[in-house]
Amino acid sequence: MKHYETEILTSPFAKPDAYGALTMPIYHTAAFEFPTAKAMSDAFCGRSPEHSYSRISNPTVQNYEWRVRRYTSAMSVTAFNTGMAAIANTLLAICQQGTNIVSSSHLFGNTFSFMKLTLAQFGVEMRTANLIHPEEVERMIDDNTVAIFFETITNPQQEVADIAALSAVAHRHGVPVIADTTMIPFTAFHAKDFGVDIEVISSTKYISGGATGLGGLVLDYGTFDWRQSPNQVLKSRTKQVGKRMAFTARLKTEILTNFGALMTPHEAYMQCLGLETLQLRFQQQASSALWIAQQLKSEPRIQQVSYTGLDDHPFHAISVRQFGQLHAAMFTIDLADKQQCYRFIDALQLIHRATNLFDHRSLAIHPASTIFGLFTPEQRNDMDVKDTTIRLSIGLEAKEDILADILQALDKMQE
Numbered sequence: 015m016k017h018y019e020t021e022i023l024t025s026p027f028a029k030p031d032a033y034g035a036l037t038m039p040i041y042h043t044a045a046f047e048f049p050t051a052k053a054m055s056d057a058f059c060g061r062s063p064e065h066s067y068s069r070i071s072n073p074t075v076q077n078y079e080w081r082v083r084r085y086t087s088a089m090s091v092t093a094f095n096t097g098m099a100a101i102a103n104t105l106l107a108i109c110q111q112g113t114n115i116v117s118s119s120h121l122f123g124n125t126f127s128f129m130k131l132t133l134a135q136f137g138v139e140m141r142t143a144n145l146i147h148p149e150e151v152e153r154m155i156d157d158n159t160v161a162i163f164f165e166t167i168t169n170p171q172q173e174v175a176d177i178a179a180l181s182a183v184a185h186r187h188g189v190p191v192i193a194d195t196t197m198i199p200f201t202a203f204h205a206k207d208f209g210v211d212i213e214v215i216s217s218t219k220y221i222s223g224g225a226t227g228l229g230g231l232v233l234d235y236g237t238f239d240w241r242q243s244p245n246q247v248l249k250s251r252t253k254q255v256g257k258r259m260a261f262t263a264r265l266k267t268e269i270l271t272n273f274g275a276l277m278t279p280h281e282a283y284m285q286c287l288g289l290e291t292l293q294l295r296f297q298q299q300a301s302s303a304l305w306i307a308q309q310l311k312s313e314p315r316i317q318q319v320s321y322t323g324l325d326d327h328p329f330h331a332i333s334v335r336q337f338g339q340l341h342a343a344m345f346t347i348d349l350a351d352k353q354q355c356y357r358f359i360d361a362l363q364l365i366h367r368a369t370n371l372f373d374h375r376s377l378a379i380h381p382a383s384t385i386f387g388l389f390t391p392e393q394r395n396d397m398d399v400k401d402t403t404i405r406l407s408i409g410l411e412a413k414e415d416i417l418a419d420i421l422q423a424l425d426k427m428q429e
């Protein structure tokens with residue numbers, strides 16, 4: 015078992031730094047110089063590992079990717095400038111006109127919109143199943159299915175699928191498994207052990223910490239044999255790079271460079287700082303979230319507290335089995351109606367009215383009228399996003415102070 019902080023803090027640089035820097039410097043440069051024409055050609059044609067241009071690769075970004083790879087043992091890690099870029103580029107590398115993705119309607123809003131609207135324009139079909147029932151997923155898979163895609167904990171519904179069971183179904187049909195694991199960090203969930211082939215993460219959330227900036231990660235565990243893919247480009251790539259490398263090879267040398275969404279060096283530096291304290295912060299925030307949720311459970315002015323960390327939550331047992339004793343530092347509360355939700359949110363004094371998750375600061379949002387505000391009431395109904403729900407992301411402030419703010423806002427709500 016690797017120890018997270020030790021792995022992250024002892025991760026070596028690819029080359030010794032010229033000045034002996036202890037922290038990886040920010041290589042804020044667009045291009046890199048070569049001693050000879052031959053060296054330049056070798057770098058451009060992938061015959062040497064040197065950096066040539068920062069849209070393709072950069073030492074600071076690579077350091078971030080390698081630190082994540084060192085802990086997770088992923089075969090390859092690619093850093094994007096947002097979580098959405100990580101998701102979009104992954105799907106663009108896998109889809110082709112006439113193919114389909116099997117997923118759920120309980121998805122992060124932009125991921126849903128990317129599949130349902132954007133990819134549909136290019137002849138890629140999104141199929142939605144109830145992921146709690148792997149047999150439903152199985153019925154939707156056909157010869158043109160390029161991937162199954164799901165989130166480890168859906169937000170705000172907090173639904174948790176049996177990931178090993180989903181992977182077994184997908185692999186039985188020769189389909190790769192892509193998981194958006196943003197809600198539960200890789201320190202707590204070892205995706206590869208549950209059959210996940212590709213992990214996508216919005217590192218804007220837990221990893222960045224403090225909402226300093228945006229980032230996304232794609233981890234390829236090298237576990238899928240791409241000769242099985244209905245995507246012709248990936249299938250034929252296996253002949254040049256091997257059956258396990260086709261996705262990463264296409265992602266890094268075609269999709270990433272053509273869409274131009276590699277993380278910037280400055281952001282990679284910030285995300286590395288976040289990586290170093292990730293586990294400390296996660297433990298603190300997740301423990302506070304559980305304590306606060308427990309205190310609120312018997313609060314008569316709250317209709318329902320929904321949190322996978324509470325032992326009466328329908329997905330508590332499976333969460334513990336897959337993610338361990340710490341749960342996401344986020345839960346939802348339901349109030350009587352939308353008006354009460356607004357009055358409550360307006361009365362908060364310490365908790366910030368903002369989107370984002372796992373910031374150092376505690377945050378509150380009314381998902382139905384914000385993140386999901388542009389969907390129709392019917393779509394929101396399908397997604398199980400209710401008008402009565404408030405999402406709370408628990409930060410690093412003292413848990414007693416966060417609770418006190420919630421209680422005073424409940425008082426004001428009723429005035």
Ligand SMILES: *Cc1c(COP(=O)(O)O)cnc(C)c1O
Nearest residue numbers: 096097098122196216218228229
């Ligand atoms: C925030 C989020 C994303 C998108 O990430 P950005 O960094 O905002 O682009 C994707 N999936 C989940 C589950 C998220 O919470």
